[in-house]
Amino acid sequence: MPSTPSHQAHAKRIDRLMAFTISSGGLLIIGAVLAMLLFILKESLPLFIPPQSKALGTLQAPRSGGAWLDESGKTVVLLSRSEGLKALRASDGTPLPVPTDGPARPWRTFTALNARGESLVIGADGRLFLTRMSWSKPAGENDPAKWTLEPHWQGSLPMAKTPDEILHFRIIEGGGLGGASSLRVIARTREGLEWSETRLDGAMAPTWRPLPVAPFLHPSAAAWSLDGRDLFVGTREGRLLDLDPETGNVLSSSEFEEPIQSLGFALGQSSLLVGGAKGKLGAFQRVRVNDVFQLQAFHTFARLDGAVLGFQASQRDKRFLAWTDREAVVDHLTTERRMFSARLEGPGIAALAPRGDLILHANEATGALRLWSLDAPHPEVSFGLLWGKTHYEGYEKPEYVWQSTGGTDDFEPKFSLVPLLFGTLKGTLYAMLFAFPLAVLGALYTSQFATPRLKNAIKPTIEIMAALPSVVLGFLAGLVMAPLLEKMAVEIFVYPFMVLLLAIVIAPFWSRLPLPFRNAFGSGREVLWMVPVLLVGVWLAALAGPWFERVAMGGSYRTWLQTALGVTYDQRNCLVVGFAMGFAVIPIIFTISEDALSSVPKSLTSASLACGASPWQTAWRVVLPTASPGIFSATMVGLGRAIGETMIVLMATGNTPIMDWSPFNGMRTLSANIAVEIPEAPLHGTLYRVLFLAAFLLFILTFILNTVAELVRQRLRRRYESI
């Protein structure tokens, strides 16, 4: 080809273009790693964004003593003694149509609207009504935003006596009298506390029954438990009582240290929220401790300014609203975090929308309605919850728990990463216990003692071992090894001792053999001689195992483990995982260690041997210490592999997130947890982000291990060069 100037210029252009392409391609790799790291971090970071709130404005409305916000935040419902029930549009305050029936005005007494929009009202004529909210849905309209809210009235029961104040009521669906919904009311009357049970359809006349409380206690608030069988009563003396309403017996009690002003429930109606007259805020639960149900204080929240007047729970998660005359706050039950706080201009009633995203305050004196929005996508997660012990509903004490989903809507998600990290470390530990000695000593043998021919056979075999797909290892571990180990645990335990015994028996015979024979066939070929010994060991162990189990363990190792050590044996346990994962890790540690060991400069070993050291002494005292950074780096890389291994753990453990060092139970690791849960995690939900955080953690852990390994290896390489 003629080399014309234009041709040359073309070639140069191409050269520059390719230089640019290749350089940018190389940088693309850094880009990819950084992108991975940052993307995973970016997806998990919103977990820690603090809740944002915004004041939305003020409306003028009739003065009221009860307020409620609907699901979509479009409608405000207000109650007042003189004006009855009013509904208005939240955006501009336009009045909306309300039912004209219902209790006669002015009302004698009524309760504040609860989270579902229910309130009990006794009208001027002494009849009892219940408000309920329903939705009117245009035909074929599936968009809830276009539905309209319709309050309606239920009941109209004649009451023999009008109480001074209705403290709390509960509708017990179906479980009450004759399968119909029943209504339990606790109220303060002239005679003290009285309660009644009735049916809303009027089939049962309400009668008031006294609730005896010790004379030195002065009840100030009361609330029914979820099933209506227990009544919680707070007193001015600061005692919280759990009473049986039928008998008045105190089932259990607890101290609150401040006069109790109000009681409420978080979502699920099992956590009792208690507000004090001086602003103390806490949560109690009935929990079984030593087989007895007790009232237990299990969360405390930051104090409020003034007496806590009321609560309203979100219907989506465990956040709740509490307010005083001077401030309104939204706290989260599980994390005890304050999500929202606002100063108020005067006494009034506050309300939290069922979704928990809107807060309303109706000023009693002026009738002004103030609205705030609250944006908190992941309130159920905090740094403390992920890494610390948390006291969950139904638990005796604070614990590390991972349980991301539950059967019911009011489930309290438990996102502690500690059990998962524990499982990861436990699996890694057992795998390394198994793999490390085998791999390092095997590598030492291969590099120092094996004949070259043997070495050439061993190394590819181990490399094949590295290539075994982990899903195959996991399958074998889970479906073949686990049942086998369960049946033959004792035999496998006895096996090493049998091999040792056999070696001790054979050794004297071997040392009697003439030295030239031993040198010619023994040295460098010990591996081959040991294979039959290992096989005979299997046979011996199969004989000795049942005998040992009978003699030393009384016939069944499981019972023995249970009685002597107090541990249970799960079929898919840590031993199986340790073995299978060890299998995956051995070749990694072996290969890198072997490289490091064989690269120890010949001058060092020759010097040692020349000074009269035996080959083993040379290997142990000279080669191993010199190459120890290489072995360290091999171990780090092996650790990285074991930490991230997914399929083996997924298939060979029961995937139960328990925290127990026993090698006979399973665990759940970070990686297996991701594989199990992420396919069901809704996009950008809390679980999704927590799993991304787990992935980030894995990334960082292995990043550190690999970087340390690489740095150590580079230093070693320089050291070898300098020798």
Place this chain on the structure above:
Amino acid sequence: MRRMTERLRQGGVFVWFSGTLLAFCLAMILCLVGFIAAKGMGYFWPSPLVQVQTPEGPVLGEITGQEPARGEETAKTQFRVGNRDIYGQDFRWLPTASLATPKCPKDALLIERLEYGPFIGRIVSLSHEGHLVATGPAAMSGALDRLPETNRVRRHIQSIEKGQVGDLNRRIERIRLARRKLETRGDIAALQALDTRTAQLQTTYDQVQTSLEQSRAEAKAWTLGLQTVDGQDKELPLGSVVRIVPANAMGLLDKLGVYLSRLWEFVADDPRESNTEGGIFPAIFGTVMMVLVMSVLVVPLGVITALYLREYARQGWLVRAVRVAVNNLAGVPSIVFGVFGLGFFVYGLGGSIDQLFFADSLPTPTYGTGGILWASLTLALLTVPVVVVATEEALGAVARSQREASLAMGATKWQTLWNVVIPSSTPGILTGLILAIARGAGEVAPLMLTGVVKLAPSMPLDGTFPFLHLDRKFMHLGFHIYDVGFQSPNSEAAKPMVFMASFLLLVVVVVLNLFALNLRRKLRARLGGSTF
């Protein structure tokens, strides 16, 4: 005593000890590979049907396991008795002691069928459209004669169902989408044209259905009268029989024939009975496709990075950073790649592609859900370090004299690379690629998040335009092992399939690795010296 301590100090014992540990490692590997090979390969060999008498009645089946006596437990034998539709279970454990002399009746049969696992028993009669045609031995030979024909009809039905019917369904679906778009625009003429097209397709569809019905009736015409060993009768249309194996009356050659035909079915057929029977062809095909797409992506990326590191980069912090990045890519757990693939490729990229190009079919995602493209991309990222390391090594092995000769001739750097360096490092690049393929074929965890399914209705490559469907979900050998072994309702009966699939995967991975290692050894011999 002194001699003992001196011996210990010399450490001969420890050499033996470390040798033992190594022997243990090697024994483990060989046992594992041998065990899977034996279990997998042995399964298709027709084993004799053994009849024994128990107190509850006669039992006929294959002996599949033995358990020795232990403690209070007596020795037990496991029989595969089949007939899940009659007995409700495939396997039975019988105490070995209570088994009287086992017999191998010549007329005992194992019939593989489309549903309920195998039937084990005898053929009593053969009828055609309700009329008895033959009984006893004549029925059996008649059934054997008719079987190839009915199998052919069944294949025909399957191919129509999968090919024509599926194709028609897809076309109707496409028209429906087009309709939706036109309706929003209100183009009445085009809508009418579409309607006539739909009507045409519907007629074709009906015709195909009628011919299908005919074939199905044909397949159902012949029925077998069967009887189990304990005297229960069963009618089975010949059309749902896959294979009749009179295991006790077969010679070695016949058995070999059955073995090969089963092996072929395993490799080339679709799965049946929720993946516990039939073949795994879609899984093999999916694995191969995924690996191919991955290779197309990983080779340029890996080679360019290696070229940059070896040829272009000036040594400095940037190169160190790239090396750290490559090393970390190799060390980061595969599940993290899966998470990244799911978040970035599937939801991020896929979601955007859907909004830009496939907005009509939303909310049904096209690319915004797991698919073969995303799985391959994820695996390409995962395997890039393998290619980089191998390519770098090969680039380093190219003799300096060769480059200098090329440069001295006036070639530019790129010309030297392209014409001299890269051609002579092809074996290295190939090694890297093969190792990457082996790694990719065996990896499961990231695929579970990015597009593998237990049963894919259609392949990522087929006869409908645009032939290569990168958005489709696919089946994968490794995932198949996990799914059938651990998620299957009848995992005991599925175990042999899992062993077979494991064996296949193992063979593929090991052969690829051996090949690559061999290539690498040759390359290293040329380079000389160790690489540590």
